[in-house]
Structure formats: C-alpha cells, structure tokens
Amino acid sequence: MKKFTNLPSDLVFESILGFGAAHAQLVAVHLDPLFVTRKNPTPSKVALISGGGSGHEPLHTGFVGTGMLDAACPGQVFTSPTPNQMLAAAKAVGGEAGVLFIVKNYAGDVMNFQMAMDMMDGDYAWVLVNDDVSVDSAGHPTGRRGVAGTLVVEKMVGAAAERGADLAACKHLGDRVNACTASMGVAFSSCTVPEAGVPTFEIGPDEMEIGVGIHGEPGRRRGAFQSATVIVEELMDEILKDLNPKQGQEVLLLVNGLGGTPLMELYLLYQLASERLSHAGLVPARSLVGNYTTSLETAGASLTVTLLNEELKALWDAPVTTPALRW
Known part of the structure; x- marks a missing residue:
C-alpha cells in the first residue's frame, strides 16, 4: 500500500486540518470533538447538519x-461519526429555527445520529437518504443505502433553508x-x-462489481468487464425502473466518480447516460459531473437521476458557495 500518510490513524485529523487551512475563508474546523462549520453561521435559519465516515470526500x-450545509461531522475512514460530534455541531450552528440532520442509510450512521437527536434540547428533524437502487429493500436488513443522491438532497434543502424555509418545510422537501x-x-x-x-x-482484472456500495460493500452481482455502453444501459435500466418517470419528464443527471476514474471517462458516461435518458423520452435539464461521493481510490462511477419540477430546478440553480460546489 502506498498512500500519503504519516500514521494511518492520524490521517483523518491531519487531512481536516489541511482542509480547514485551504478553505479558511469558508469554513471553521473544531477539533474536540471534530466537526466543521461555516465560517460565519446564520443562527436565524434552519441549520443543516450531515456527516459520515471519511473517505468519501468531498x-x-x-x-x-x-x-x-451549516456543519458536517467526519468520522474515521468508513466509520460513522460519534453522537458527541453531532451534538456539538448542533449546539454550534443551531438556533431557534431548529436543526435538520441529513443522514445516509447505514446502520452506524442511523444509530449514532439517533443517539445525538435523543440528547437534543431544541427542535430537530431528520431526512434519511436511501437512493441506492442496487439494494433490494425487502431483502436487506437496513434497507437501501444512501449514496451520491445525498448531494442532491443537501443542495436543494440547503437552498430552501437559505431562503428561510422552516424546519417542517425543509424536512418535507x-x-x-x-x-x-x-x-x-x-x-x-477495490479501495484500501x-x-x-x-x-x-x-476483484479480477477482467471483472467488475455492479451495484457496489461506497464502502466497498458487495454489489448486486460480479460479472465480466463490459463496454461503457453496456454498463450505462444496465445502470440506467435499474434507475428508471425504480423512478418510473413519465414521458417528457425533466431530470437532473449526476455522474459521480468513486475516486479513481478520470474525468475523461466520466464525461463519456454522461454522454451515454444522457442519450439513454433522451431515448426514454426524458429531458436531461440539469447536470453535474465529477468526484463528489467517493470511495477513496476506487476505480468506478455511479449514476444518479432526480426527477425535476420548476421548484426543484430553482433550488438546484440557487447560488451555492462551498469548498467543493459553487455557482
């Protein structure tokens, strides 16, 4: 294994120090317990807090x-943050408008966020993200996993909170x-x-894992390596079967790299996926391509589709200024 580390056990802490120094105009890093907040929180709005294991940066x-987001809590690599991290973050950024927790559907995340919420004094709510269609909810004990769709939820709800939406409205959205x-x-x-x-x-040199999780969890099946066109067809077939969109529906298409795939290949996937959507009678009205929900250095990618209406398009288009996403 060759990685830029000193002691592997110190990697997350040292990385967050570097993240805070590089983006000091936008964020503040709090060390004990470890969490990140906006440089200048807005206590009058609903505070959005998320978090999860490190290794999925950004x-x-x-x-x-x-x-x-108003705050985020990083755990150790692929390990949920602790309840005291979440509680400290909530106390740092929460105000009278309340706190909305955005949680990916993994057993550790759900358990620790629930423990933190049980200790909350003020108003709170939570959104459980479970966008991964590769997992059969009926046959999986914790249900579908939360993956790259988490970004979409955070962006749209973040825009609504910025505009002054109350806690109930943010939760519903x-x-x-x-x-x-x-x-x-x-x-x-795999990643290491x-x-x-x-x-x-x-995994063998001529194999691929279809439906892999963002922590290296097994996918839906292991199969022979295929062309990009065949891969996109299989992924999009499952996504569209789940969403069951109407003809003419506008959608957001997110092509997300898992950490080790060049942008050249991600844009190829976008072209193929957008063509597949068009052939299905759908309109790719918004797009995002890049490494946004990674799995360390995994070579791979995911496709995310969100059904849009005028409200959601406006929320997606709303101004955003973060270290990893801004327009």
Missing part, C-alpha cells in the same frame, strides 16, 4: 457553506427529493482503507 465537509432520486454504481477495483493496509475486496 462529501460531507466539502459541502459546508452558503446554500448547503428533503423527503420528497430523496423519493424522486435513484442511484446505482459500478466498480472496477489506510489502517487496514489491504484491499477491501478482491
């Missing part, structure tokens, strides 16, 4: 700023966005967790 710390968002990914290689020092799973 999710979540990279989305702290105007128009998105987050649930609606999650319900009309579906994602699925594919991996060509620094403290483990070995790949999370083994």
Whole structure:
C-alpha cells in the first residue's frame, strides 16, 4: 500500500486540518470533538447538519457553506461519526429555527445520529437518504443505502433553508427529493482503507462489481468487464425502473466518480447516460459531473437521476458557495 500518510490513524485529523487551512475563508474546523462549520453561521435559519465516515470526500465537509450545509461531522475512514460530534455541531450552528440532520442509510450512521437527536434540547428533524437502487429493500436488513443522491438532497434543502424555509418545510422537501432520486454504481477495483493496509475486496482484472456500495460493500452481482455502453444501459435500466418517470419528464443527471476514474471517462458516461435518458423520452435539464461521493481510490462511477419540477430546478440553480460546489 502506498498512500500519503504519516500514521494511518492520524490521517483523518491531519487531512481536516489541511482542509480547514485551504478553505479558511469558508469554513471553521473544531477539533474536540471534530466537526466543521461555516465560517460565519446564520443562527436565524434552519441549520443543516450531515456527516459520515471519511473517505468519501468531498462529501460531507466539502459541502459546508452558503446554500448547503451549516456543519458536517467526519468520522474515521468508513466509520460513522460519534453522537458527541453531532451534538456539538448542533449546539454550534443551531438556533431557534431548529436543526435538520441529513443522514445516509447505514446502520452506524442511523444509530449514532439517533443517539445525538435523543440528547437534543431544541427542535430537530431528520431526512434519511436511501437512493441506492442496487439494494433490494425487502431483502436487506437496513434497507437501501444512501449514496451520491445525498448531494442532491443537501443542495436543494440547503437552498430552501437559505431562503428561510422552516424546519417542517425543509424536512418535507428533503423527503420528497430523496423519493424522486435513484442511484446505482459500478466498480472496477477495490479501495484500501489506510489502517487496514489491504484491499477491501478482491476483484479480477477482467471483472467488475455492479451495484457496489461506497464502502466497498458487495454489489448486486460480479460479472465480466463490459463496454461503457453496456454498463450505462444496465445502470440506467435499474434507475428508471425504480423512478418510473413519465414521458417528457425533466431530470437532473449526476455522474459521480468513486475516486479513481478520470474525468475523461466520466464525461463519456454522461454522454451515454444522457442519450439513454433522451431515448426514454426524458429531458436531461440539469447536470453535474465529477468526484463528489467517493470511495477513496476506487476505480468506478455511479449514476444518479432526480426527477425535476420548476421548484426543484430553482433550488438546484440557487447560488451555492462551498469548498467543493459553487455557482
């Protein structure tokens, strides 16, 4: 294993120090417990807080700023942050308008966020993101996983909170966005967790994992490596079957890299996926391409589709200024 580390156990802490120094005009890093907030929080608005294991950068710390999150709590690599991190973040940025927690559907995240919410004094609500269609909710004990669609929820709800929407409205919006968002990914290689020092799973040079999770969890199936066109067809078939959109529906298409795939290949995937949407009678009205919800250095990508209306388009288009997303 070759990684830029000193002690693997110190990597997350040292990385967050560098993140804070690089983006000091936008964010503030709090060390004990570890969490990140906006440089200048706005206590009069609903505070949005998210978090999760490190290794998915820029999710979540990279989305702290105007128009998105008020705070984010990073755990160790692929490990949920602790309840005291979340509680400290809520106390730092929460005000009379309340706190909305945005939580990816993983057992550790759900348990620790619930523990933090049980200790909350003020008003709070939460949105559970479960956009991964590769997992069969009926056959999986914790239900569908939260993956790259988390970014879409954070962006749209962040815009609404910035405009002054109250806690109930932000919660309702987050649930609606999650319900009309579906994602699925594919991996060509495993990643290596620094403290483990070995790949999370083994995969042959001529194989790919369809439906892989963002922590290296097994996908829906292991199969022979295929062309980009064939891969996109399989991913989009499952996404569209889940969403069941109407003809003429406008959509957001997010092509997300898992950390080790060049942008050249991600843009190829966007072209193929947008053509597939058009052939299905849908309109790719908004787009995003890049590494936004990664899995360390995994070679692979995911596709996310969100059904749009005029309200959601306006929320997506609203100004945002964060380390990783701004327009």
